[in-house]
Amino acid sequence: MADKKTIPYKIYLEESEMPTQWYNVRADMKNKPAPLLNPQTLKPMTAEELSQVFCEELVKQELDDTTPYFDIPEEILDFYKMYRPSPLVRAYCLEKELDTPAKIYYKFEGNNTSGSHKLNSAIAQAYYAKNQGLKGVTTETGAGQWGTALSMACAYLGLDCNVYMVKCSYEQKPFRREVMRTYGAKVTPSPSDTTKVGREILAKYPGTSGSLGCAISEAVEAATSKDGYRYVLGSVLTQVLLHQSIIGLETKAALDKYHITPDIIIGCAGGGSNLGGLISPFMGEKLRGEKDYRFIAVEPASCPSLTRGKFAYDYCDTGMVCPLAKMYTLGSGFIPSANHAGGLRYHGMSSVLSQLYDDGLMEAIAVEQTSVFEAATKFARIEGILPAPESSHAIKAAIDQALLCKETGEEKTIVFGLTGTGYFDMVAYGKYNDGAMSDYIPTDEDLAKGFAGLPHVE
């Protein structure tokens, strides 16, 4: 461990070294991601159409695929300074335990109350809503990380925050709900009788425990049926990847400071917010032909949108009220099994990452959840941090790559994104500790059912 003398366990940037712009990777992509389509007309969504649902400034960011850098407003930079920069950690102890010549780094986004990277985009979206003079925002949340992050951002800015929380999570994760309430958010179990779509679903399926798709539909309706509100979303959208580029930009600045060049960059992939943010600036270098890196997206075997999905236009939500996006998808009707990494249970994938993957610029693998929890537990005991199940997908892949290096003797530098902590996931850890966790891999027949529901778009 000769590095220990020169490279600290944790690299923290100085405030003066923190990025002041977000990076828009689409600007450097030859094949741009396909535009969002209006679900009725199947024509590209106009700024005007999008502005009925989203804040104006965010619509501009969503549609702009040529501007490489966006200035981060001063107020957002101030908020970032309360919990950023996040540390880039050298996993000395894990390297020693694995007895690998590989050098492992992870960018840890869990040191804030939301427990994940979601806060990076939540504050940006809340800021633009406030700036537009809105009263508040609405959103949905599944596991609760995004809802918590948005609640924090809204509390800070004095914005009203309405969260539709999937009913089964609302009931099974009362502590997450309570964190949001502590930050002043109004949390409604979905489906609810507060919206038309909610009432319809309740009438049709009495006793349903809800779904993310239904919660999205309720949140969109709630935003568009009241003056002074807009809908915000924590992943999938390209604006979210733009805000999350802060992760990659900080990572790159920290590596550059110590003259470290990574060989492999790994992230877990659900909707793509973390992975997209982490790899963006590195991908930019690759796209511009300046450097080459391997990028590995890690998804759950139970919801394998990149590795087994189709690259096609699809609905972003199960309710089919949102625009269509061209992406790797399992079909909006695909119902993932009850994998404990709730944040990765999404049928589709960011259109940016989908395009990059389709262009062969990024790899993807799928891993099973018991192996993920095995890696998570090992990591927790060695590196101290108790990782979120989602983040642990990246840990699993990083460990496997480091063990490959052990076989080949290669001193590769591996960087992975540790998106958050697992403090609110102890039910899942308990199942693993009790040996009661199982794996589920959808059959080809299961997938065929999801694909059958794909819309027909030329």
Add this chain to the structure above:
Amino acid sequence: MADKKTIPYKIYLEESEMPTQWYNVRADMKNKPAPLLNPQTLKPMTAEELSQVFCEELVKQELDDTTPYFDIPEEILDFYKMYRPSPLVRAYCLEKELDTPAKIYYKFEGNNTSGSHKLNSAIAQAYYAKNQGLKGVTTETGAGQWGTALSMACAYLGLDCNVYMVKCSYEQKPFRREVMRTYGAKVTPSPSDTTKVGREILAKYPGTSGSLGCAISEAVEAATSKDGYRYVLGSVLTQVLLHQSIIGLETKAALDKYHITPDIIIGCAGGGSNLGGLISPFMGEKLRGEKDYRFIAVEPASCPSLTRGKFAYDYCDTGMVCPLAKMYTLGSGFIPSANHAGGLRYHGMSSVLSQLYDDGLMEAIAVEQTSVFEAATKFARIEGILPAPESSHAIKAAIDQALLCKETGEEKTIVFGLTGTGYFDMVAYGKYNDGAMSDYIPTDEDLAKGFAGLPHVE
């Protein structure tokens, strides 16, 4: 906020600036804390007697009141580097919200999986146990922060870890229990049938939900009745204050780096581990006549050992098996009400802090829990961090001091210890959010009952 240009939101020490020695404040005290007494003979405990319960190196630290500095072993420094230095945060947003001329800083110890400062001593105690060739350690835990910290330290070092968890906490805080299990600890609800004392209590009080005093007795019995085990404790003992001095030393180094001199230093006080650690190096300067500071201990009004207790020899545990300590105490038979700051529900106080308080070197105040949660919620919304109920006692006092500065126009510099996060305390926050939290202040008659049980020691 002219300071913003020169003083960052978060001051992180470089690895090379991290303390490499602990500071033993007793070395600079004129009136040394009184020695521990053998509960049978009422004579000072010898090293030999203590070594039957505690590790040898820790016994040396416990008894040494003259050596000012102890080198921190390399292995412990390595572990510290995984989660330390902790940030010293400038509460710019809170200052703005309060519209105060005061400058507020807090030392945040919550950015590790145990969620508190407890890890600082857990790794030290586990290290010395390992170094002595022991197989494992036993301890008790109430709310679970100490048990979690010890589990983490033992997992890292490959030591066996047996935690006796107060049964009501074991049942009401299953997630805390699960974190410990994830780190490989064996967690037993107390009272249990695994010890003689546990079986006796179960026979006498069938269906009891346990107490910290009982759990201590079980943990001590478990340690002393098996070869290769010792008992460890997370607070009260002077060795713990020694290890926790890392908090104060880092705080002082960070302040010195920016030429900041605090006027007031505030910490919550249960057994004294955090407060003692935070103030130690500053108190040293005061004791040596080099500088003057105000120190304020903040305790819950429901368990007011400093503000309403007696300075007397008392049992450290309700089971009366542990040595006697001279301290401010409400009597080992005093049963605090169900205040949600479980970590502060201790009848006594570190003998070091008790002596300093008795000598007029430190002040103490008691605050009620609804006002504490009000401060906690305000702090969470403004500064982002969701604080532990224990830590929030210090927040409450710091806000009050800052508001006093607003009245007087004084630009005082206030430093407080933010010991941890409240992620596992959402039941308490829920009660507060629902307006269902009440305050309880013991009457003089309640206190008299506790005092009646004090042992008679000349």
